Amino acid sequence: MFNPSIHLLNKEIREKNFKNALSMVTFFLFLPALGIIFWLFIKGYPALSWDFLTLDPINGMTAGGIFPTIVGTFWLVMISVLVSCPLGVLAALYLSEYAKDGKLTRIIRLAILNLAGVPSIVHALFGLGAFVLFMKMGTSILAASFTLAVMNLPVIITSTLESLKAVPHSFREASWNVGASKLQTIRYIVLPNSLPGILTGVVFAVGRSAGETAAILFTGVAFYLPFLPQTVFDQCMTLSMHLFTISTQVVGVPVSYPYATALVLILLILSVNSVAVVLRTYFRTKRKW
Amino acid sequence: MTKKIEIKNLNISYGNKIVVKNLNLDIFQNEVLAIIGPANSGKTSLLRSINRMTDFNNEVKVEGKILLDGLDIFEDEDSTFLRRRVGMVSPLPVGLPMSIKDNVTYAPRMAGCKDKAELDFILEDCLKKAALWDEVKDRLDHLATKLSGGQQQRLTIARALSHHPEVLCLDEFSIAIDPVTTMKIEAVLHELKKDLTIIMVTNVINQAKRLGDRTAMMLNGEILDLNINQKIFSGEINDKRTKDYIEGVFG
Amino acid sequence: MEMKLEQAPTLAMEWRKKKSSKPKSERFIEFLIKAGGFSSIFLIAAILFFILKESFPFLVGRFEFKEFFFSISWNPASVSKVTYGILALLVGTMSVTILSMLIAVPLGLACAFYISEFCSPQFREIYKVLIEFLAAIPSVVWGFIAIMMINPLIIHTFDVPIGLNILNASVILALMSLPLIVSVGEDALRAVPETYREAAEAMGATKWEVATRVLLPAAKNGLMAAALLGVGRALGETMAVLMATGHSIQIPHSLFDPARTLTATIAAELGESPKGGEHYQALFAIGLVLFLLSFVVNVTADYLIRGRKK
DSSP, X not given: OOOHHHHHHHHHHHHHHHHHHHHHHHHHHHHHHHHHHHHHHHHHGGGOSHHHHHSOEETTTTEEOOHHHHHHHHHHHHHHHHHHHHHHHHHHHIIIXXXXXXXXXXXXXXXXXXXXXXXXXXXXXXXXXXXXXXXXXXXXXXXXXXXHHHHHHHHHHHHHHHHHHHSOHHHHHHHHHTTOOHHHHIIIIIHHHHHHXXXXXXXXXXXXXXXXXXXXXXXXXXXXXXXXXXXTTSOBOOHHHHHHIIIIIOSXXXXXXXXXXXXXXXXHHHHHHHHHHHHHHHHHHTOXX | OOEEEEEEEEEEEETTEEEEEEEEEEEETTOEEEEEOOTTXXXXXXXXXXXXXXXXXXXXXXXXXXXXTTEETTSOSOOHHHHHHEEEEOSSOOOOSSBHHHHHHHHHHHTTOOOHHHHHHHHHHHHHHTTOHHHHTTXXXXXXXXXXXXXXXXXXXXXXXHTOOSEEEEESXXXXXXXXXXXXXXXXXXXXXXXXXXXXXXSOHHHHHHHOSEEEEEETTEEEEEEEHHHHTTTOOSOHHHHHHHTTSOO | OHHHHHHSTTOOOHHHHXXXXXXXXXXXXXXXXXXXXXXXXXXXHHHHHHHHHHHHXXXXXXXXXXXXXXXXXXXXXXXXXXXXOOHHHHXXXXXXXXXXXXXXXXXXHHHHHIIIIIOOHHHHHHHHHXXXXXXXXXXXXXXXXXXXXXXXXXXXXXXXXXXXXHHHHHHHHHHHHHHHHHHHHHHHHXXXXXXHHHHHHHTTOOHHHIIIIIIHHHTHHHHHHHHHHHHHHHHHOOHHHHHHSBOOOSOOOSTTSOBOOXXXXXXXXXXXXXXXXXXXXHHHHHHHHHHHHHHHHHHXXXXXXXHHHO
């Protein structure tokens, strides 16, 4: 006997279960994200102080602060963005404004995709072979920054490309139509209106490279340096590498130290990303069309 | 009457789809040529090849000759000068994302004009010609993208006039605006006719009747009929399909 | 129009008559843009070139296909018998990758489903911010979490002596790949036209039926690409697995065995191997293997995504 009402009821229950199951899964997947920050905060907070941020590590990195690692991270990130940003924007401009739909463009897209997929340790090998040895930069901030720049390039190209594509094609046509050249159109129409998006992408890339460790392993980062870097040809310490070192390589580190270091690293990245998110929302409200 | 534009054996294709077939057409100085015809008959492609906007589309191939004042427009590598001589108004109004003032002075500025007095003159002159001056004169610094559709379309016309074109191409300019604005713009065009040559693609047959000196009927990339308005709208038609189209049997 | 000009004699309109030719600066900038466009091809070729260059002496001199790919003995620093077998490392990489995907793919796709099909817009925004946050946590912090958090958790839960093993690494890798899988998966689901859902619902299909019979087949390629990109991410991950796997070269037999991956081996040994030596070159050879593996994975994923767009 077929009873449609029971059948429907079953269906409804199943439907509800399905939805609830999915929402539970999602919820529990994102729980760790919040849990991690909370846990790092609890454990690392005791060690966090002004001294911790502004002093050098001492006694074989078992005491003192993390000041040089913050300085080093800053150097690496800044130089790498200075390199990858112009190059990435140029590449994205080529793809969005000049490239024809053909084999060549397909190859370029594939190259970007693969560049984004190359494991970070392979980037490190490349940096060692190309910058440290071949270009004779030695293990230095410069070599490490260039390696990071190569790694960031596809990220910046992709985000820039998206912002360029968000400028309606009709604007370009209108500009060409009144006799503006292609480059003038880029300079006066496309770039001013995609700049906010490009900027946001770059800030995200900054956050990403601040935490990178593997790619700079053999190119310019030091376990421990008794002095701050003076030129770009010096090595430097970074927050990420320091976290690795004191949590795996050094004995006798107070428990709260690595936690505090991880916390500083995460908060740094988080604040950079928040800047990006704020920028994005701000510019969305300021959009001119 | 002097020939302003001569189109000779023009073929336009997208990939293997031919949109304009072996087309020959002369356009005279100071006339208004209306081009009518159903959708996808190649009207827009024809217009866009006259100011070489087709350059920007990689898929399109243009063959044949277009002479402007007797000179081949495809000879020059750089087509920006041509586009200053042949203005274009697209079907949908586009206010560039900048102030009204910057919109109208955009073309002269891009061409290298830095004289403030000259730019101010162009601004007022073109906005007046496009029947927009009175509505926006107090807010020239406002964003053009915030104007209404009808206002933006008149702004587009003002912008197209700002580089003092010799030929003005209008591609279904009234498609996105209300009848009152359309009438205003038609009056404007009537005035402009004294100074320029106008090529107007339209899907409103009455508009062709009202504004045109001559009307051409296009279908499937070919011109079926071309004659002065008095004749074409009084039934002197070669091709039955033109007659059907004008009478609204298809289209 | 010329009449008008004469009426206003102050206007020279020189610009109107000037035939512009592209200035040199403009040509130069366009050249730069084009050069920039090719930079990624140049760089990917350079990466391949330099890795080949550094590993070349090993590849032509010492390299034996059978030993390299089928020996489990990786003993580059041995005094008595130096061996370069990466089988154990390959198995290590494969096992953590596959295991992490077994966790991350179903969960990630379920998540993508929930966010794209059921979630209210406000919650969707919240989840998106969380995904971005999760994606921003650097791998060294994940490694730290593996040591300090997952490690004791595994020891207590399963009563095993040590918690740094392939289970630990897989859990960490799963968490790390989730953001990518969720966002790519969500994109794939969103690319399914709304009309499909409406048509199915109009015929009385439940959400479950819509999901399994309509969305899944329609978004199949995109979802597979999402999984593959997760594989690529897990395959190339270095710091986190270096810290989480327990660092022992062997073929793991259970979830609780430690292992070593290709990436971790390079990271751990390159600093100590003398530059230009055989060991050093062999590590570059491992880099080459990784490069090729990720290449295959990425190209396949791209093919699947582009297939969807057609």
